[in-house]
Amino acid sequence: MGGRSLSDASSFIRDVGSCCSSILxxxxxxVVGSKDGAIKSWSxxxxxxxxxxxxxxxxxxxxxxxxVLYAAxxxxxxxxxxxxxxxxxxxxLEGSSDSVTIWGGFIWAxxxxxxxxxxxxxxxxxxxxxxxxxxxxxxxxxxxxxxxxVNNGIEIGIGRPSCGFIKVxxxxxxxxxxLAVASPVTIGCDGxxxxxxxxxxxxxxxxxGDLCGKGSGLVTSIISIDDGWASGDQNGxxxxxxxxxxxxxxxxxxxxxxxxxxxxxxxxENKSRIFSISPGGVHSQVLEHPDRxxxxxxxxxxxxxxDQVGRVFLVEERYESRFDQGGMESLQREGKRNxxxxxxxxxxx
Numbered sequence: 001m002g003g004r005s006l007s008d009a010s011s012f013i014r015d016v017g018s019c020c021s022s023i024l025x026x027x028x029x030x031v032v033g034s035k036d037g038a039i040k041s042w043s044x045x046x047x048x049x050x051x052x053x054x055x056x057x058x059x060x061x062x063x064x065x066x067x068v069l070y071a072a073x074x075x076x077x078x079x080x081x082x083x084x085x086x087x088x089x090x091x092x093l094e095g096s097s098d099s100v101t102i103w104g105g106f107i108w109a110x111x112x113x114x115x116x117x118x119x120x121x122x123x124x125x126x127x128x129x130x131x132x133x134x135x136x137x138x139x140x141x142x143x144x145x146x147x148x149x150v151n152n153g154i155e156i157g158i159g160r161p162s163c164g165f166i167k168v169x170x171x172x173x174x175x176x177x178x179l180a181v182a183s184p185v186t187i188g189c190d191g192x193x194x195x196x197x198x199x200x201x202x203x204x205x206x207x208x209g210d211l212c213g214k215g216s217g218l219v220t221s222i223i224s225i226d227d228g229w230a231s232g233d234q235n236g237x238x239x240x241x242x243x244x245x246x247x248x249x250x251x252x253x254x255x256x257x258x259x260x261x262x263x264x265x266x267x268x269e270n271k272s273r274i275f276s277i278s279p280g281g282v283h284s285q286v287l288e289h290p291d292r293x294x295x296x297x298x299x300x301x302x303x304x305x306x307d308q309v310g311r312v313f314l315v316e317e318r319y320e321s322r323f324d325q326g327g328m329e330s331l332q333r334e335g336k337r338n339x340x341x342x343x344x345x346x347x348x349x
Contacts, residue, residue, distance in 0.1 A: 006274065006289040006305065010313040012047045016040050020306025022071075024062040025297035029082075030304050031069065032312050033059025039071060039080070044302070044314065051085050061099040063107075068131075070107055072097035077109045079133060089133030094125055103150045104170070106130060110148045110156065126154065126168060139174045141166060147188025149195040155207050157185030157197040165197065165207055180211035189222045189229065196229045198222045204231055204239065213239045221254045230254055230263055238265060243281035249273070253305075255298040258317035264303060266293045272307070289313075 007013060018036035025031075029050065031041040037057030041050045056074035063070045068088065069080045075097055079088040095113035102108070109127040114120070121144035128136040143158035145166075153169035163185065164178045179185075183199040190196075195207040198219025204212040215233040222231040230240040232251025237244065240263055249267040257264045263277040264286075274287040292308040302316040 004287055006272075006287045006313050006315070009287055009315050011316045011318075012042070012314050014040070014042055014049075014312040016306075016310045016312065018057070018310045019308050020294055020310060020312065021058040022060060022062050023295050023297040023304055023306050023312075024064065025299050025302070025304045026064055030312065030314060031062055031064075032304075032306055033057075033062055033071060033073070034310055035059075037073060039069075039073075041069075041082070044316075051080070051082065053080065053085060053087075060097060063100045063102055065102045065107075066131075070100045070102070072100045072109060075111070077107070077127070077129065079107075079131075091127075091129060091133055091135065093127060095123070098124075098145065099148045101148055101150055101154070103154060106136065108148065108154050110145050112144050121159070124156075124158075126156065126166075126174075137172060139168060141174065146185045147195070147197065149188060149190040151190065151193075151195050151207060155195045157188045157195070159184040159186075165195070167207075177207065178209075179205040179207075180209055181205055187219055187222050189224045191224045191229060192227050196222060196224065198231055198233075202233055202237075204229070215239055220251050223254045223256075225256055225263065232265060236267060238263075238277065240277065240281075241279070243277070243279075245277060245281055245283055247275060247283075252293050253296045255296045255303045258302055258315055260300055260317070264296075266296065266305070268292055287315075 016032050016034040016038045018034045021035045022033035028044050033039050035058040037055040039053040059073045061072040067082050069082050071078045076090050078090045093111040095111045097111050099110045107129045112121050112124045115122045124145045126139045143162050145156040147157040149155050153167050155165050155167045157165045163182050168174050181203040183201040185197045186200050187198040197205050200218045202215035202217050216237040217233045217235040219233050232238050234250050236247040236249045249269040252266040252268050255264045265275045267273050272289040272293045275283050276286045277283040293305050296305045305313045
């Protein structure tokens with residue numbers, strides 16, 4: 001099973017032209033942004049393309065609210081009507097536009113300024129816009145923000161010098177908060193009742209002040225799962241509930257398997273390998289891919305991967321079951337079909 005390719009397991013394969021930089025998997029649609037500034041979306045049911053837009057890249061983050069897509073791209077925040085692709089408004093930020101989220105009826109964007117002379121970030125800014133693109137308020141701070149989440153306010157995990165996180169609540173006041181460990185935040189995810197942060201020393205902390213776990217190195221991926229969380233680090237250690245699994249290679253990304261039960265883990269060592277881990281910690285390789293998988297997103301019944309060369313892969317439970325029932329003969333037929341489709345796709349480019 002470990003030699004089976006990601007392409008063979010995918011119900012559709014698409015291309016955004018350059019390295020995938022953001023993925024949003026919602027409802028019946030997959031939306032993907034690229035490093036070079038493309039935004040494309042497809043219907044899961046039909047495979048047909050819905051959006052095909054070009055902006056200055058990279059597309060760093062995506063969020064959806066009331067049929068409007070918000071994209072953090074280059075130094076802009078852009079609002080796009082999903083049904084038509086019309087750009088409703090765009091706002092210029094300072095530095096690079098890093099992330100976007102929705103809270104309290106407003107659109108929140110995070111940007112950062114990088115100084116080439118000192119090879120470091122010197123300032124970040126949190127921006128608050130209304131649905132018409134009008135700037136309501138902004139807050140600047142010295143640290144780079146590495147994850148912006150929603151938890152009765154906007155919480156942003158930050159790096160040096162302060163570490164910890166900042167929070168802006170309904171009162172509009174920015175406050176600094178410490179975490180259980182004084183190490184720079186590298187990544188984060190929104191939990192059910194708190195924000196979970198991964199730190200550079202391998203610690204996992206929440207915004208309530210608890211130390212939740214400790215990995216073996218810099219945390220490279222973290223997701224909310226089953227009212228808890230799962231994390232992976234640069235040395236290949238997975239933390240999930242009571243389980244601690246060593247995979248020995250850098251963790252690229254994590255996601256919930258199409259069956260909605262297992263954890264799928266992507267590692268890198270000359271090629272991408274996808275491992276499936278059961279809630280009891282039993283793990284095995286299920287798929288592989290020649291190019292580096294840079295991100296993924298998931299929802300009930302499916303998981304989407306984006307790779308370094310711009311290809312997008314959707315794996316669905318309803319499609320996976322055909323392999324389980326049909327055996328190797330089915331696998332070979334699907335492999336030949338996918339090879340033919342890949343050749344046809346390249347001829348159309």
